[in-house]
Each structure stands twice: as C-alpha cells, then as structure tokens.
Amino acid sequence: MKNGPIFFLSLLAALTFSWVGLALASHRQLDSLVPYYDPAEAKAFPEPMPGIAARGQLVYQDLGCASCHTQQVRRADMGNDIDRKWGTRQSWARDYIYQNRVQLGLVRVGPDLANVGARLKSATEVYQLLYKGTATMPAFAFLFSDSPLGAQTGAIAVGQSEGHQVVPTRRAMELAAYLLSLNSPHAYGPEAAHNAVKPAEAPKSAEEPKK
Amino acid sequence: MSANHSDPSEPRRLTDQEIIQVHDHAGEETVDDGGSYKLLPLVMLAALSSLIFFGGTYIGLYAGHFAPTVHDERGTASAVVITKVDPAVIGKKKYELLCTTCHGPAGMGTPGLFPPLAKSEWVVATDEKLIRILLNGLAGPVTVDGKEFGAAAGAVAMPAIGPGGAGWNDSDIAAVATYIRQAFGNTAPEISTEKVTEIRTKVGTRGAWSSAELQALK
Amino acid sequence: MSSPSQAIVSESDKTARVPLVLLLVSAFGWLIVSTVLSLIGTIQLHTPTFLASCVAFTHGRVDAMQESAFIYGWAGNAAFAVSLWLLSVLGGTPLRGLGLLTTGAAFWNLGVTAGVVSIAAGEATSIPFLQMPGYIQPLLFVAAGAITTPAVLAWTGRSSDSTYASQWYAVAAIFLFPWLFSAAQVMLLAAPVHGITHAIVANWFGQNVITLWLLPVAVAAAYYLVPKLTGRAAAHYEFAKLGFWSLIVFGAWTGGRHLIGGPAPVWVSTVAVVALYLLLFHYLVVAINLPAGLFAWNGSATLRFVAFGLTAYLVNGLADVITSTHAVSQLLHFTYFSVAQSKLLLGGAFSFLIFAAVYEMGPRISGAKWPAPGLIGTHFVVAASGTLVTVLGLAFAGWSQGHAQAETANNFAAVAAAAKPGLLIATAGEAILLGAAIIAFFHLVRLQLESFSTASSSRETPAPSAP
Incomplete structure (x- = not known):
C-alpha cells in the first residue's frame, strides 16, 4: 500500500467494475424489453399507466406505502404468493417497463399489491379500506375531507356524520386510480418459454402427505 | 482515558506508531519456515480457491444465461419461444x-x-x-x-x-x-x-x- | 506536558477538535432522533392506530425518516469522524483543510435536517437509502466532498510510507462514498433509469452504502482498537490485505441480495448470492486477525464494545449467506427477519465498533478524561441488552410471521397476531436502546463541557491518555 495513485485507482476500479456489471449492464439489457405484442389479443402488453394513476404513484411514494406492501409476486416454488391469489404467475421485469420508480418493497406487513387492481372491485372499495383501515392497516383519514351534505363534490361519499359527508380528496382519488391500475396478468411469450420449469424439478411435497 | 487505565491488570497499550511498526513486516518471514510450509497459508489458499470455484460453478449453473427474460434460476434462455396463435x-x-x-x-x-x-x-x-x-x-x-x-x-x-x-x-x-x-x-x-x-x-x-x-x- | 504519554496525544489528535467534535455530537444527537423514530415505527407495527391520524407520522414516513436519520445522521457523521481521526493519528499528521472540513460537516447536518423534515412533509423519494428529496441530495454530495478532501490529504500526506489495515479501510470508505453517492444521485434522481433497472441500481447503491462505506469504517476501528487495547499485534496479519480487497471487490457485487425471487433477471440475484459466499473469505480473515485476547472480560469497557461489534459483524456475515438460500429465503424474505438482520449489522456491528472508537478518541481530541468512566460500562450493558432484545424480538417476529404467511389459510390479521409477541419484545428493546443513546449523548456532551472548564481554569491538565 505504498503507492498512493495505484491504490486509489484500484479502489475506484473495483467500484466501477460492479457499477458497470450491475447498473450499466442491467440498464442496457432491460432497455431491450419492449411491450410484448400479442397477435391473439391484437394488443401490446403491459399497457401504459393512465395519467391519474401515475399521479397516484406519487401519493403511494410520499406516504411510504412500500414500507409495508411489496409489489412483486414470487414464483410457485418460492413461497405461496400464487396460492394467495396475488397473481397468476411470477412478476417479470417486463411488467414494470412503464413505471418510473418501481415500488418493490422489502417487508410484507400487508398483502402484495402487484396485481391488486384485479382484486379490488371499484374505487369505492379502495376508499372504504383507506378511510376505515383494517385490523393491520391504519385508517388514512387525512386522505378524506368533510363537506356539507348535498354539496356537489363529484366524489363518492364514504361516510356521513350529522350534516356532513366524508368525501375522498384528490390525493385519495389518484391513489385509488393507481391501485386499480396495478394488474399485469399477461404471459409474455419469451418469459413464458424461458421460465417454464418441469414440475418434477420443483422441490415441494415434503410437507403435503402429513395433512 | 477511563479510570481503569490506571488499573495494573490492564494490558499495555500500543502507541499509534507501534501499531504500524509491529504489523509492517508481518508475514514476510512466514513463507518458508525451515523447509516446511506453514499450514495456515495453504488452508487460506484452499479456502479462497474453493470459494471461487464454487462461485464460478454456481454462476454457470444458475445465472440463466444472463438473459433479461429468465427469472427462474433453472430456466434457460435457449428455450424455444413458441408464439404460435390459433x-x-x-x-x-x-x-x-x-x-x-x-x-x-x-x-x-x-x-x-x-x-x-x-x-x-x-x-x-x-x-x-x-x-x-x-x-x-x-x-x-x-x-x-x-x-x-x-x-x-x-x-x-x-x-x-x-x-x-x-x-x-x-x-x-x-x-x-x-x-x-x-x-x-x-x-x-x-x-x-x-x-x-x-x-x-x-x-x-x-x-x-x-x-x-x-x-x-x- | 513532560509525561511520555503526551507523545501520543500530539498535534494530530487535538488540532481537528472543532470539526471532529461537531461531527460526533451531531452523530449522537441523530442517534437519539433515529431511535425515537424507530421506537414509533415499531409500535406502529403492532398497533397500527398509533399516531395514525397525523400524516407526518404515518408509518411509511416514519420509516423513511428513521432510515435517513440513522444512515446519514448517525452513521454518516460518525463514520466521517472516526475515519478522519484514524487517518490522522495513524498517518502521524495533523488533519489539514480544517475550514473545509468544518463547513462540510455543518452543511452535511443542515442537509440531513432539511431532508428529514421534508420527508415528514411528504417529499420522500421512496428509494431505500436515498429517501431524502432530490433537491437536497446535491448539497449532501458537496458536503461529503468537503469532508472527504481532508481524509485523502491525511492519507497522501502521512509521515511514513508504511501503512496499516485501519488506514486502508478508512480511506477506502471515505474515498469511495462520494463516487457511489454521485452515481446513485444521477441514475436514480437526476436522470433516472426506469423500471426494474431503477430497483437494481437502488439496491446496488443501498447495499454499497453499507458494504463499502459504513462497514469499512467499523472494521478500520476494530483493526485499530484491538492491538491498541490488548497490546498484541493482530494474528496472521499477512492475510489482512487479502481480507481488505475481498471486501471491496466481492462486497461491491452483493447489491442483488434483496431481489432473490423478485422481478429482476435471475442473474442479478445469482451474482449477489455468489458474492455473499465469496465474502466469507473476508469474514474468515477478520476472524483470524482480530479476536486474540478480545474476550478477556476483565478488559476495558471499550474492549467489550469491540468484542460485541466484531461478533455481530461475523454472525451477520454468516446469516447473510444462510438467508440467501432458497429454503430460508422463501420463508423469511419479506419478513421482520430481514429487519432484524439489518439491526444486527448496523445497530450491532457498526454502532458498537463506532462507540468503541469514540470512547478512545473522545478524550484524545478533547484533552480531558471521560467525566464518568463507569458510565461507559453502563452504556455497554444498556446498549448490548437493548440491541440483543431488539434483534432477537424482530427475528422471532419474522420467524413467526414467515411461518404464519406460509399457511395460505391465514389472513393478514392472523399473521399480524403471530408476529405480535416478537414485535412487543422488539419495542421494549427499542426503548432500552433509546436509554443507551441518551446516556452516550450526555456523556459526550459532558466530556466537552469538562474539557472547556479544564481549559479555562488554571488547573493542571489531566493526562488525557495512558500509554
């Protein structure tokens, strides 16, 4: 370690090497993923996110929803994500090509949201969840506002109290639109072929016979 | 620094210069000790090379040909993509x-x-x-x-x-x-x-x- | 000043007092802030209604604020201070560029404060380890650059050609961080990449903040303190260089470890898993070099911090490999177990080695003794028990959560119920850790007050350090 410049260059080379290998290589590689055109549906998948949903993603970001919710379905032999009906298949990189800032998440305090749009029936259902909360999720009351009964708000009321109705704010509407847009069930040709593993190879069934 | 430094049971502290000096020539005389090799360097060499061998094999087997569409380590990018539509x-x-x-x-x-x-x-x-x-x-x-x-x-x-x-x-x-x-x-x-x-x-x-x-x- | 012990408390220790004390006091202040936020966050995990009506304290924002306060507030400040000091004392040269350093340190803390406040106001980026908004990041980068310059000058201007492992780790950490930081700011915020690439780059950055910036400083402290306090040279030191380069070279590739089973191409996580295995060589070298005489419990309290920190460091290295295997990952990935692991690494390994370094450097830069030496032992007992209780509580919660989630019949209320006992234990642990953080902060502040009163009075300066 007597030679200063060579030491610093080696350090920088080690970091640059990993940057080229991980950051730059995946950038080049994943940029090659374009929407997959399905001739049978005569459409390309995934479909772009509507504008209001893209705004909703910003609400999702600033509230830090990713602290408790992941947005990645694991394949059948990595946990029971598919059994839990969080998706029909593993999440693939192509699902996220329209997202600016993916919200993969690290901990599942609540359910995975990668395909939550397929499970939620309507914006009203989202408002009910957000306004009332659940046993494991707090209520996000600050996403709602009071307005006099009968006022024209153009929004669906989620609750009433004497003379007032509770209506979602713009942020709540955007967030609901974002959640409803989350759904990518399409099995793109290349991924479907490249990840098909013979069922015999899937290590399972050790626990099953007991029950 | 603390009170227990005056404690006689406390080991002698090295000065900063001593720390550099005692380590400066470490290892230079240990390569060949009276004609017999020391065991530890060989063990370390074996450890590092077996880790690298294991890592290389693992990447060869489970990196999915470094393809962007392979998400299962047993998947393979050489599989034929069938896009036949009825x-x-x-x-x-x-x-x-x-x-x-x-x-x-x-x-x-x-x-x-x-x-x-x-x-x-x-x-x-x-x-x-x-x-x-x-x-x-x-x-x-x-x-x-x-x-x-x-x-x-x-x-x-x-x-x-x-x-x-x-x-x-x-x-x-x-x-x-x-x-x-x-x-x-x-x-x-x-x-x-x-x-x-x-x-x-x-x-x-x-x-x-x-x-x-x-x-x-x- | 005739005592021979004065020789080691030479210029290099004292000249940089103002910036180093500024960094240290801010670091310990941020530790309190992040522990309070961590306590709030842990309570919210088992009682979701806690502070739920207040938007600034919604769980996602608390998490982001806690992470920023811990990484950039506590860990960043402390890592800067310890690596600068190590480079200065081992290089046998006083720090230069002190004005730049002080300015950098002040703006760094200003930036982190603004960042944490803006997260509370809803400006979080949602990128792990880079939560502070994009308009604050350039300020932090410039401040980091200002702090790095004196460190590089201390390395290049050292008085002897010979160097020691601590210096390599310290200078590597402080030199690589600005590069890493700027690459991440550009690729994630200024000219962001899209889709899964964004997640891969974010993971590369987040992991390297730990592996290439924070941990090397902790290891540098360990390499310095063990021979210093035990009076014995590191065993089989000839491997230290190999251990150093294996951390830098292999560690840089572990970024994909949180993407196992996820939507990134499989090679990203495969490469990370292999890098984790290769890192075992680094841990092996550290394990051979350092533990000599470490576990003598009659040793100083400072040595106990080192022993705890090194143990946590090595255990975590092994745990990383185990949790990356298919069988364990499918059960514990996405659970509190991963939170426990990062607590063990950052709150256990990193923080304890830094505490030890601060107990050594504090008196030497201040020119006064620790006002209450017994408090060091107390701090160790409180911090060690708090860390153990938190880590074990979270690990237990993660284990129960993983098993409960694996049963498809369990809804999330049932999963939460299974994890609750562990989370309650972890909450108690966080409360203990808050006590530890407060003890350390006030001891450090009292040391500074003591040294001022010592300097201003005409009393004889106490020997700040023993030989």
Missing part, C-alpha cells in the same frame, strides 16, 4: 371487425341481400374461389345454397379486403378464411397463408369478380 382466434377477431356487418355474427346473412356463410358452397367447397372473393370482392347477383342474392335493389357488392380494398395481409385473409370455413357449422379444412399468397400473385391487381367469372374457373 388462426381461428385471429380470424374470429377479424371477422367481428368487418364481416359481421353484412354476414351477421352467426354467418346467416340477410335473405335476398347478403348471402349466408353457413353451409355456403362458395365457402366450403372451394378454396380457389373463396380466396379470390376475399382478395378482390364480388359484384352482381350470386346464387348460394339454391337462393338468389344481390339482385334486389339496395344490395351492396362484397368489397375487396385484399389489395385495393381493406388492404389486409395474406395471413389475416387466411385466418378469416379458415375461421369462416370452420365456424357456423362448417367443417372445411383450413387455408394457409401460402395459398393466399399464391393466388394473389396469380391474379394480380383487378376489380371485383362476378359470379359468372368465378364459375368459369375450373
């Missing part, structure tokens, strides 16, 4: 896009105006004539299944959906031809894209056919 599925979409207007969703047509496709000899009996009608259209009266069509006032000619008309490509025309031959109770064999291409080349650019012209073909 022509009848595309044919149905195409049919619903354009043909239902006149021939109806069930291929029954309109009496006197638009001939049915179900049980039509023009559809099931001949591929040569069917492809020509689709490519270039059909004008004038025509007899289908023993009934007269297209002679009444208000009748519209069958438009071309090939060149000069809707401009569909050969595979779409083959798909819709296959669909109408296999739907509505029809059970004729499918029509290939190659066959459509062949006839398109033979016919060239022209206007709509008449019933008589087509009957004249063998």
